[in-house]
Amino acid sequence: MNILVTGGAGFIGSHIARACLEAHHKVTVLDNLSAGSREAVPQGAAFYQMDLRDPEVLNVLKKEKIEAINHHAAQISVHQSVADPVFDANSNIIGTLQLLQNAVDCGVRKFVFASTGGAVYGEQDCFPAGEDHPCRPLTPYAIAKLCVEHYLAFYRRNFDLNYAVLRYSNVFGPGQNSHGEAGVVAIFCQRLNAGKPLVIFGDGGQTRDFISVQDVVKANLLALKPECLGTFNVGTGKETSVKALAESLVKLSGRNSKIEFAAPRHYEQRRSSIDYGKLNKSFGWKPELSLEEGLSETLDYFSNETH
Template sequence: MKILVTGGAGFIGSHVVDAYLELGHEVVVVDNLSSGSIENLNPKAKFYKMDIRDSDIEDLFKNEKPDVVNHHAAQMDVRKSVEDPIYDADVNIIGSLNLLQNCVRYGVKKFIFASTGGAIYGEQDYFPADEDHPTRPLSPYGVAKLAVEKYLYFYKEVYALNYVVLRYANIYGPRQNPHGEAGVVAIFTSKMLKGEQPVINGDGFQTRDYTFVGDVVRANVLALSYDKSDIFNIGTGIETDVNTLFHKLKQLTGANCDEFHGPAKPGEQRRSVISYEKIYKTLGWKPMTSLDDGLRLTVEFFKNKFKSQFDN
């Protein structure tokens, strides 16, 4: 089938593109390269440098006629969404609606949406959160993702557009962008390998559910053959605090840096961890990569990347 992957030059999207191509699908990528990178892009995919908010996207749908849209393009920085909620909504809500309207116009059969399990539930009532947990997002980013989920329900009921929502935990792995505020694993790894001092926000006991990108890709593959519309958490159900993460990465990188704490970020969620029980019962998905193995693979990637940059 023909699959349009938005954000297909980005961290998670590019891995999804690779997997879809390997399975023999035809893949079209849309990415404005604001956070994605050409070096992530699979040369076998057809690439359009384009913003999901562009009116020109209709011509792409008209010409390419994708069967499935896998939507990973996003403004994904939670803190940036707090600073500029209008921009966040423009990209994450209006951009998504631009895609959905074209899906209806041009007969797309399925819409796979990368949502957030890390930000959509807010401060949790119980741990790990399942899909029935109340949604009380504490950031405009989380609000926007929830809004798109609600729109997907509307498009399903009114236009019969099937959808699968994947609510991601904190995803890490090779190709993650170490610049900016998002992605503590990539940020810490990059700084440690460069001999710089990572900064732990607050006391470092805030927890997240760190999930390896390779496991996330398998969920995106399974979503292709699921013939119903539903919402699934993609996480490990295991909490890890930032201090623990710091020491694991310090050991793997061999860095000579201290555990340095800066001020806590205002409004930062204290604990976040999600259950994968529903998708395991429905599609047989479960996380296969332990945190130690995933971190090792991530550090190896960054070591090779920095080595090649140094060699050049």
């Protein structure tokens, strides 16, 4: 299949582009390199340094005869979205809307969208949250992701665009960008290597559901199948506090960095974990890498000085 991976020069998208090439798909990467890097784009993928909003995107879809779009390009900083909601909406809503319009204009058959199970539900009534949990997003970043989910339903109803929404929990792993939702793992790894203290905002009791990028990639390969339609959580169902995460990383790294506490961020969600039962029942997906295995791999990646 001819697949466009947007954001394929970034953390998750570059892992997906590589896996798609390994699965013998023809891969085109589109990325404006605002956060990603050219080196992360795997060999064998065609590359276009282009913004989602560039009118030329339509010609790329036509030229590369794109059949499926795996959409990962986004401004990913929750903090930035709170500071500048218009900037966030321009990239994450308007950019995606233009891509969707181009997709239907070119007869694209499948659209996979990276949404956020870590943020669309907001403060949860139950743990882990299923896909039918009420959505009460707390930040512009999460509001924009949910807004795109509604646009997808519109394009499905009116233009027969098939889609799968993957609501990730907090994704971590080699190549991770420190600004994203699970950026805390990358930041802690970098600080451990530099011999600096790990700084936690708040009391460290806030919890997250950390999922490895390898498991997320497997979910994306399933999502490309024509029969995979609808909205699916991609997480582990387990809560880990940020304090426990910091302690695990200190232990696994063998370093003796201190853990320090700073003022909490007012918009930060307190607890999060999401139920992956639907994707498991439908397609047999389940997380395979334990948190400890994943963190060790990530520490190894960040301890390599060339990154």
